[in-house]
Amino acid sequence: AQSVTQPDIHITVSEGASLELRCNYSYGATPYLFWYVQSPGQGLQLLLKYFSGDTLVQGIKGFEAEFKRSQSSFNLRKPSVHWSDAAEYFCAVGAEGNTGKLIFGQGTTLQVKP
Amino acid sequence: DTAVSQTPKYLVTQMGNDKSIKCEQNLGHDTMYWYKQDSKKFLKIMFSYNNKELIINETVPNRFSPKSPDKAHLNLHINSLELGDSAVYFCASSGPAGTYNSPLHFGNGTRLTVT
Numbered sequence: 001a002q003s004v005t006q007p008d009i010h011i012t013v014s015e016g017a018s019l020e021l022r023c024n025y026s027y028g029a030t031p032y033l034f035w036y037v038q039s040p041g042q043g044l045q046l047l048l049k050y051f052s053g054d055t056l057v058q059g060i061k062g063f064e065a066e067f068k069r070s071q072s073s074f075n076l077r078k079p080s081v082h083w084s085d086a087a088e089y090f091c092a093v094g095a096e097g098n099t100g101k102l103i104f105g106q107g108t109t110l111q112v113k114p
Numbered sequence: 115d116t117a118v119s120q121t122p123k124y125l126v127t128q129m130g131n132d133k134s135i136k137c138e139q140n141l142g143h144d145t146m147y148w149y150k151q152d153s154k155k156f157l158k159i160m161f162s163y164n165n166k167e168l169i170i171n172e173t174v175p176n177r178f179s180p181k182s183p184d185k186a187h188l189n190l191h192i193n194s195l196e197l198g199d200s201a202v203y204f205c206a207s208s209g210p211a212g213t214y215n216s217p218l219h220f221g222n223g224t225r226l227t228v229t
Contacts, residue, residue, distance in 0.1 A: 034217065043118070043204055043220030044157075088155060099170055100145050100208055102218060104157040 002027050004093050006105035013081050014113045021076040021108050023065075023091030032094030033074040034102065035065055039087045047089075050074060061085070086112045117141050120205045120221040127195055128229055135190045135224045137205030144210045145169075146188035147218065148180060151202040160203075163188055164210065192226075200228045 003026045013019050025031055032051055036044040048059025055067040065076045074091060089108045095101040118139045127133050139146060147170075148160040162170035163182040177193045192199060202223045209216025 036220075041222070043206075043222045044218070045220070046217045049217060090157065100147070100162060100164075100210075100218075101159050101170055107155045107157075 002093060002095060002103050004091050004103055004105035006089075006091055006108050008108050009106070010109045010111070012111040012113060015083050016080050019076075019078045019081045019085070019110070021089050021091075021110070023074045023076065023105060024072050025074065025091070025093045026072065027093055027096075029096075030069075031074075033065075033067060034092040034094075035059065035063070035074075035076050036090045036092060036104075037061075037087050038090065038107075044090060047076070081110075081112055083112045083114065086110055118205055118207055118219050118221040120203075120224050122224060123222065124225050124227075126227045126229065129195055129197060131195050132191070132193045133195060133226070134192070135203055135205075135226075137188045137190070137221060139186055139205075139207040139219070141207055141219060143207035143216070143219070144185055145208045146182065146185070147206040147208075148188065148190050149204040149206060149220075151204060151223070153201070157204070161188075161190075195226075195228045197228050200226055202226070 005024045034049045035047040038044045047063050050057050050067045091105040092102040120137045145164045147162045151157045160174050161180040165185050166182045179191045182188045202225050204223045205221040206218040208218050
């Protein structure tokens with residue numbers, strides 16, 4: 001069965017430091033991969049997505065992610081974190097069958113220290 | 115001009131009651147969804163409608179009944195509420211199902227608390 005794993009439940013980084021959030025997926029074919037961000041009391045906002053082509057994708061708010069098929073990973077990165085980046089981050093994979101259904105990881109809470 | 119709007123934002127009710135959550139999208143999308151986020155923030159799909167037709171029905175108790183009067187609205191009715199139904203319920207919409215090129219747009223969620 002398809003699944004998404006985000007190994008880090010909680011990460012704390014200092015403002016200005018670099019960030020990498022890990023995501024591993026389980027899927028036989030080429031996956032559709034997404035990163036969403038959820039601010040407190042808000043819905044989820046799409047940061048970026050990967051369908052095919054260039055394995056390094058750029059998103060909003062200065063985020064990027066790299067698809068590595070050999071590692072079944074789609075890690076999210078940002079070179080310099082801002083205090084406003086503190087939020088919950090979700091990795092997701094499009095389910096088989098092209099129904100539009102997304103399978104989410106359990107999320108990573110990002111805390112930013114001043 | 116909110117793209118996906120849900121009402122109410124908060125809902126506190128007692129066990130055994132029946133309640134509804136409403137969702138409307140003004141994006142012209144064909145597909146709408148209900149997701150449930152539990153206390154550990156895990157998100158799981160419940161239902162999906164494409165142009166008023168049910169296309170995804172996950173393993174959800176039949177106390178939960180979605181209704182889509184038109185493609186811009188997808189409401190969720192819950193009968194005989196139980197403590198375990200306490201969660202945040204998110205409505206979302208997207209372009210035609212099966213085209214992941216159109217990402218999900220989420221509402222801000224409805225926090226349901228059953229006492």
